[in-house]
Amino acid sequence: MFATLYWASFSDFIHMGGYGLYVWGSFLACVLGLGMEWLLIRQQRKQVIQHLRRMALAEEMEDEGYEHSSLL
Amino acid sequence: MKPSHNGPRWLNLFSFASPMQFYPLAGRLIPLFMTTALLFCAVGLWLGFAIAPGEAQQGEGYRIIFLHVPTSWMAMFIYIVMAFWSVMHLALRTRLSAMMAQALAPTGALMAFLSLLTGALWGKPMWGTWWVWDARLTSMLLLFFLYLGFIALTRSIDEPDRADKAGSVLAIVGVFNVPVIYFSVKWWNTLHQGASISMENGSSMASTMLIAMLVMSLAAWMHSIAACLSRVRTLILQREGHTRWVKERIAQGEK
Numbered sequence: 001m002f003a004t005l006y007w008a009s010f011s012d013f014i015h016m017g018g019y020g021l022y023v024w025g026s027f028l029a030c031v032l033g034l035g036m037e038w039l040l041i042r043q044q045r046k047q048v049i050q051h052l053r054r055m056a057l058a059e060e061m062e063d064e065g066y067e068h069s070s071l072l
Numbered sequence: 073m074k075p076s077h078n079g080p081r082w083l084n085l086f087s088f089a090s091p092m093q094f095y096p097l098a099g100r101l102i103p104l105f106m107t108t109a110l111l112f113c114a115v116g117l118w119l120g121f122a123i124a125p126g127e128a129q130q131g132e133g134y135r136i137i138f139l140h141v142p143t144s145w146m147a148m149f150i151y152i153v154m155a156f157w158s159v160m161h162l163a164l165r166t167r168l169s170a171m172m173a174q175a176l177a178p179t180g181a182l183m184a185f186l187s188l189l190t191g192a193l194w195g196k197p198m199w200g201t202w203w204v205w206d207a208r209l210t211s212m213l214l215l216f217f218l219y220l221g222f223i224a225l226t227r228s229i230d231e232p233d234r235a236d237k238a239g240s241v242l243a244i245v246g247v248f249n250v251p252v253i254y255f256s257v258k259w260w261n262t263l264h265q266g267a268s269i270s271m272e273n274g275s276s277m278a279s280t281m282l283i284a285m286l287v288m289s290l291a292a293w294m295h296s297i298a299a300c301l302s303r304v305r306t307l308i309l310q311r312e313g314h315t316r317w318v319k320e321r322i323a324q325g326e327k
Contacts (some may be wrong), residue, residue, distance in 0.1 A: 005122055017263070019133035022197050026136045026190040033186050037179065037299060045232065045306045052313050052322045 082146055089166050089271045091308045092317050098301040105301065109294035112287050120284035127281075136194040141268065142292040144187040147215060148250050150180035150296060154222070159239035168304075170236035171311065173243055174226050175303035188212060199263055207256035210265035211249060211252035218246040232311060273320035 007013040016023045088094045120138035127134040154173045161169035192202040193211065203209065222242050229235035257266050268277055268285070277285070309326075312318045 013122075015313065019135075019197055022133060022193045023135050026139050026193045028074035029189050029193070030139050030186055033182055034295065037182055040178075041299060041302045041306070042195055045302070045309075048306050048310050049322065049326055052309065052318065055313065056319060056322055058277065066120075070202065 078262060084224075089168050091168055091171070091312055092315070094168060095305060097262035098305050102298050102301050102305075105294045109291050109298060112291035112294060116281035116284055116288035116291050119280060119287060124284050125278065125279045129248040130198060133194070133197050136190050137268070137281075138196075138284055140187060140190040140194055142289040143183045143190060144212070145289055146292045146296055147180055147184035147187050147212070147219075148253055150176050150183060151215060151218070151247060151250055154180065155243045158243040161236060161240045167232075167236070167311070168308075170240060171304050171307045172226050172300070173222075173239060174236075175300045175307055176296075177207050177219055177223050177226075178303065179299045181216060181223065183292070183296070184212065184219055188216060195263075204263050207260040208253065208262050211253040211256050214249055215246075215253060218249060220240075222246070 014020055014024075087199075088097060094297040116138065121135060124135070126132050154176045155171040157169045157176070160166060161173065188209075195204075196202050206297055222239055225242055226235045228240060256262060257264055269282070309321075
């Protein structure tokens with residue numbers, strides 16, 4: 001039941017009985033949409049981590065600065 | 073608040089309401105959900121686009137159903153989950169609940185958008201029009217705008233506590249639109265076809281088609297869970313940036 005291909009040829013598969021544009025258009029839209037979602041998720045995460053790293057660095061430098069000034 | 077130590081800590085589910093506990097758990101779960109999503113997606117696409125027979129009335133054009141129905145279901149379901157977490161946030165004042173709602177919204181918006189887009193691409197060859205202002209389509213468009221409104225509202229308020237509260241209220245108010253979408257094909261005379269699967273009549277589809285559609289829906293579920301967990305992790309880092317555990321993780325080279 002799940003092993004017999006419905007299509008006689010590859011071009012039939014692409015053609016989709018005349019609905020190729022609509023069927024593959026929907027498919028492409030979904031692929032692009034989901035792909036974009038994952039890209040945005042990754043990008044946002046990188047941005048947040050980079051920001052936190054900078055904050056940590058700034059804090060470290062501030063601490064050092066304080067130590068030096070206390071020596072005077 | 074201290075977690076109770078009456079039993080092993082992993083048994084105490086409420087301890088995961090703390091962002092610190094939830095963060096590593098979510099990290100471990102994401103690859104799991106992503107692989108199952110890919111697996112279900114591959115099987116569903118194979119069944120729907122290579123094995124399932126054509127349909128009597130709509131020829132091969134009906135195959136858009138394997139994308140349209142899962143995205144539509146997901147768009148509606150995610151909103152209900154969002155409203156659930158919003159109720160939890162207002163009732164229990166847990167920060168993580170509000171973060172969950174905010175992590176869900178972009179995926180919900182995307183699903184609603186894809187549902188509308190695939191619907192338009194399906195409507196054009198079958199109905200002869202991309203869009204009609206009928207009950208089903210209009211209420212779905214409203215759902216999309218509710219998602220956008222929720223995202224805009226929560227992001228426009230700088231103070232996290234207030235953003236969480238305002239977002240929760242909006243999510244709860246908007247949830248009444250979901251049953252309207254679901255029953256719109258029954259309540260009004262619409263161009264949109266009736267439900268493919270209903271409680272009373274069961275399924276009106278051939279078994280291969282039905283299985284393909286359900287597998288694709290499972291794939292959409294798994295994808296949405298993975299995306300939401302990833303987003304909530306970023307939100308946790310952002311919100312808890314001042315805490316020691318986040319600072320330690322960053323120092324250890326969090327990726």
